[in-house]
Amino acid sequence: xxxxxxxxxxxxxxxxxxxxxxxxxxxxxxxxxxxxxxxxxxxxxxxxxxxxxxxxxxxxxxxxxxxxxxxxxxxxxxxxxxxxxxxxxxxxxxxxxxxxxxxxxxxxxxxxxxxxxxxxxxxxxxxxxxxxxxxxxxxxxxxxxxxxxxxxxxxxxxxxxxxxxxxxxxxxxxxxxxxxxxxxxxxxxxxxxxxxxxxxxxxx
Amino acid sequence: xxxxxxxxxxxxxxxxxxxxxxxxxxxxxxxxxxxxxxxxxxxxxxxxxxxxxxxxxxxxxxxxxxxxxxxxxxxxxxxxxxxxxxxxxxxxxxxxxxxxxxxxxxxxxxxxxxxxxxxxxxxxxxxxxxxxxxxxxxxxxxxxxxxxxxxxxxxxxxxxxxxxxxxxxxxxxxxxxxxxxxxxxxxxxxxxxxxxxxxxxxxx
DNA sequence: CGCTAATGTCTACACCCGTAGACTTGAGCA
DNA sequence: TGCTCAAGTCTACGGGTGTAGACATTAGCG
Numbered sequence: 001x002x003x004x005x006x007x008x009x010x011x012x013x014x015x016x017x018x019x020x021x022x023x024x025x026x027x028x029x030x031x032x033x034x035x036x037x038x039x040x041x042x043x044x045x046x047x048x049x050x051x052x053x054x055x056x057x058x059x060x061x062x063x064x065x066x067x068x069x070x071x072x073x074x075x076x077x078x079x080x081x082x083x084x085x086x087x088x089x090x091x092x093x094x095x096x097x098x099x100x101x102x103x104x105x106x107x108x109x110x111x112x113x114x115x116x117x118x119x120x121x122x123x124x125x126x127x128x129x130x131x132x133x134x135x136x137x138x139x140x141x142x143x144x145x146x147x148x149x150x151x152x153x154x155x156x157x158x159x160x161x162x163x164x165x166x167x168x169x170x171x172x173x174x175x176x177x178x179x180x181x182x183x184x185x186x187x188x189x190x191x192x193x194x195x196x197x198x199x200x201x202x203x204x
Numbered sequence: 205x206x207x208x209x210x211x212x213x214x215x216x217x218x219x220x221x222x223x224x225x226x227x228x229x230x231x232x233x234x235x236x237x238x239x240x241x242x243x244x245x246x247x248x249x250x251x252x253x254x255x256x257x258x259x260x261x262x263x264x265x266x267x268x269x270x271x272x273x274x275x276x277x278x279x280x281x282x283x284x285x286x287x288x289x290x291x292x293x294x295x296x297x298x299x300x301x302x303x304x305x306x307x308x309x310x311x312x313x314x315x316x317x318x319x320x321x322x323x324x325x326x327x328x329x330x331x332x333x334x335x336x337x338x339x340x341x342x343x344x345x346x347x348x349x350x351x352x353x354x355x356x357x358x359x360x361x362x363x364x365x366x367x368x369x370x371x372x373x374x375x376x377x378x379x380x381x382x383x384x385x386x387x388x389x390x391x392x393x394x395x396x397x398x399x400x401x402x403x404x405x406x407x408x
Numbered sequence: 409c410g411c412t413a414a415t416g417t418c419t420a421c422a423c424c425c426g427t428a429g430a431c432t433t434g435a436g437c438a
Numbered sequence: 439t440g441c442t443c444a445a446g447t448c449t450a451c452g453g454g455t456g457t458a459g460a461c462a463t464t465a466g467c468g
Contacts, residue, residue, distance in 0.1 A: 005415055005464065026312030028232045031455065042417055047457060107359045108230030108309035117360050124364070137368035140356060141376060144365070145345075148352020152344055155311070161348075164341035172345060176380055211445065235425060246447055251427060 011049045013039040018046075018060045023097055026105030027057055027112035057112060061119035064099040079177035080170075086146055087170040090153040092162050100150040134181045142180040149173070215253050217243040222250075222264045227301050230309030231261055231316035261316060265323035268303040283381035284374075290350055291374040294357040296366050304354055338385045346384040353377070 017039035021030040032053050033043040050056035074081075089098070103120070106112040124139060134142075152158040161169070221243035225234040236257050237247040254260035278285075292298065307324070310316040338346075357365045365373070 007415065010415080029312050032457085033455085044418085044457075044459095045416060048416080053456065103360065104308065104355070105312035107355070108233050108312060113360065117362070120360065121363065136364045137373060138376060140362050140364035140368075141349075141353065141373075141380075143362075144352035144356040145349045145380075146352065147355050148348035148350065149345065150348075151351050151355070152348040158344050158347075160340045160344035164344075169341055169345075172342060172384070175383065176345075176349075179379065179383075180376070214445080236427085237425085248427075248429095248448085249446060252446080257426065 007049075010039070010041060010045065014041065014046055014049060014056070015059060015063065018056050019064055019102075020097065022057060022060050022106060023064070023099075023102045024105075026102075027109045029105065032056075054111060054115065057106070058115045058119065061099075061102065061116055062122075064102050065119050065123045075181075079181055080174045082142070082146070082177050083170045083173035086149060086173060087166050090150055090161075091166070092153075094154075098150070098154070100147055101155070103147070104151065104155065138180040138182065142177055145173075145176060145180075214243070214245060214249065218245065218250055218253060218260070219263060219267065222260050223268055223306075224301065226261060226264050226310060227268070227303075227306040228309075230306075231313045233309065236260075258315060258319065261310070262319050262323065265303075265306065265320055266326075268306050269323055269327045283385055284378045286346070286350070286381050287374045287378035290353060290377060291370050294354055295370070296357075296361075302358075304351070305358065308355065308359055342384040346381055349377070349380060349384075 014035065017035050021035045021038065024030075031043075032046045035056070036043040036046050046053070046056055050059060088094070103116050106116060120143075124143065149161070153161040218239065221239050225239045225242065228234070235247075236250045239260070240247040240250050250257070250260055254263060293302070307320050310320060353365075356362045
């Protein structure tokens, strides 16, 4: 039987409303009253369960960053997995609820940015580095490429990216990720193909 | 003779304070009182000269995107030029006054975003430049990498990027840009070095 | 049933915001 | 010298913010 007073469910509802609201409007763009209302409760309950608006935001960042990861796949196919997932998720018809938007729209507030930084780094530290033996700055650059691609395709709406052939797009990205993540035993032929895929059919 | 009451100079001071404040904190992150104070006047004078906060923001966007430096360069060194400029301009100690930051930090507010979009398109239309003969999607991906790198390093403040060795960072980025922009006559040695620069030393 | 503690609401406070309108000040000119 | 009007300030208003503390409600249990 479903209780009308269910603390766990209420907490979950607030959290989900927070994810939706913060992603849509950014940290400063939404008030706790609005979040609470869309969860069907009062503003004070937000503080009751999450301590403060910042506390809720921190947890929103945590679940947002955590639940959308492609990592954990086979290191040998990591670059391809990331590339194809990125192209698929940034397709024009995909839903717009994404941690990248959360970061983009909340980054203006220094306190929110600090929470974001901590949440992202915690995630990077936890999952990314242990999957790939790549140097940490390279992992960060890969993340930058992901975010930038997201920005151009989904926020700016770059026609060059939206009208491009998606498999080709994914292939190009895969090559970049492969370099950054330094996938073990990259076939040399692939490396050559990537540098001059029109001219280098013959190895000297 | 310098008048203590100089309308043009006062207007200029407010505008420059606006550029600084909006770029640093975003549209919602700063109030007209703060902008006015840092220009040495009262909040109401902002409205007197610019009509409203939005009016000031529109003019700030206008001058910010107008004075953006154009990147023209030898195609053979384009990748390196972009990479080094990117690393240099996103250094932690670099001044943070950039139209990209202005856009990023203000994009959360829909009204500000609309003003931004209008201002950017007005100037893009005026200064559209052909950068490279590379496939257009690749140029867009390069732009995505630039923007993402900027986001991660300057806005989020990724420690992995800020603590990394800058020459190495620039080198990695250069390799990526070289692939994307398909610079003619890529030296094969550079391609090999890029694919496995730690493991492939045995061929020396 | 009656008690208790968890669950949720209400009121209030202190502060911020953008801006409208009345007011004061001073520079340039006759 | 006196006048005039632009330049700049002051006060205030209506509304929004996050959140602290007192209050009300209900579920679970003896």
